[in-house]
Amino acid sequence: MTHPVPFPASLPSHSLDHWLSPELARVSPPNAPSRLRQLADAQGTLAAGWSSAIAGGPVLALAGAFFSATSGNPAAVLVLGALGAALLVLGLFSWKRVRATLPNTDRILITRGPGSARGGIVTVSVLAAMGGGILSLFLPAAAARGNATVVLLAGCFLLTLALLVACILVPSAVMGRARQSFRLRVQANPGLRSAVEADLATWRDPYGNAGYGPL
Template sequence: MSYQTGPAPLPQPARPLDYWLSAELAAVSPSGARSRLREIASARGSYMGAWAAGIGMGAVLILLGPLLAIRLGTFAPVPAFSLPGAAIAVLCCIFYAKVRDRLPRTDRSPVNRGPGSLRGALGFVGFILTAFIGVFAFTAKPSTWQDPALLLTLVAVLAFVVCLLVAAIIVPATILGRSRESLRSKAVNDPRFRALLEQDLATWRDPYGDAGYGPL
């Protein structure tokens, strides 16, 4: 006689997930201390920030098409810029939704070379814009400031640069800077995502030392 048995139950962790997700525990822990939850939050934030930047860049291209069409008096820029921009935005939206709802691979997360918080991003963008405007102000001819058409073009170029900086720097830096709070909120409000964390908590062991699962 044979007996069918179900899958073996997962081992019970020493501490529940709510303990590691606690904001109080995070507040009394060193901000630079390594933990599994922080690695997950950082990798998840990096992926979400990268795809959000792609969405923003796609939106910039969508707007650029009609603006160039009006400025140049031809419809050609719309399919040349807006259609690829829409495709990029839709594709990035799909991947953004996927990485938001699953646990990331922490050993293959994107390397972030830019600012990691909104404050750092604003300072960086402010520096770039100041340098950009300063170089132009010192190199432009006096007649440039008396030509309304040229000034309008310069304002449009500056607005385009600002949109690019917002999409490529401010948006991903903001998402990355809030990665821990975002993970905590997702775990509290999404039962499916919480179940993924519970399973990971039960099976994960630090391969490099004795780091804990949390704090977050």
């Protein structure tokens, strides 16, 4: 009695270096789907979230120092400084881990902010202009109360602007360079490259005929 021989899995039609080619990416429509783009965009979205934590940590510490200086109470710098340091450390650790491993693309990641540095700059500029306009309405009354009130309002405005940069501009810049950064990391990180090559050997589009690349 003979046993059926399992049909061997088909080998990838192209190598990973072929799909990683910048020339191939340039001639492909940016919205054309591919597995590499799915991986890069998902990893970029996760990294963008942690980049906001990295940038937000120092902003919290700066806010604590400002409020302690204006109030004379050291509690603000102690509490917000500790929270900012913890957020920074957590962000750096998670940032490195996310960028060194393949993301789980089975989970749907939804982003509401801009997806490029230019979009982030425009969004932050508009919000800053709106905030500056509102602040200008209160400046005459603040000036009548003394310089300390003006300094407090101006400091709060600058801290708000720094928070907008940390939460909007920084992650949008990371997302805008997600594919280029993913290409560089795959080429420089042997562990990440091995994971992508293993994924290339087994992945098949479950919904259509999308290719593994370009990136």
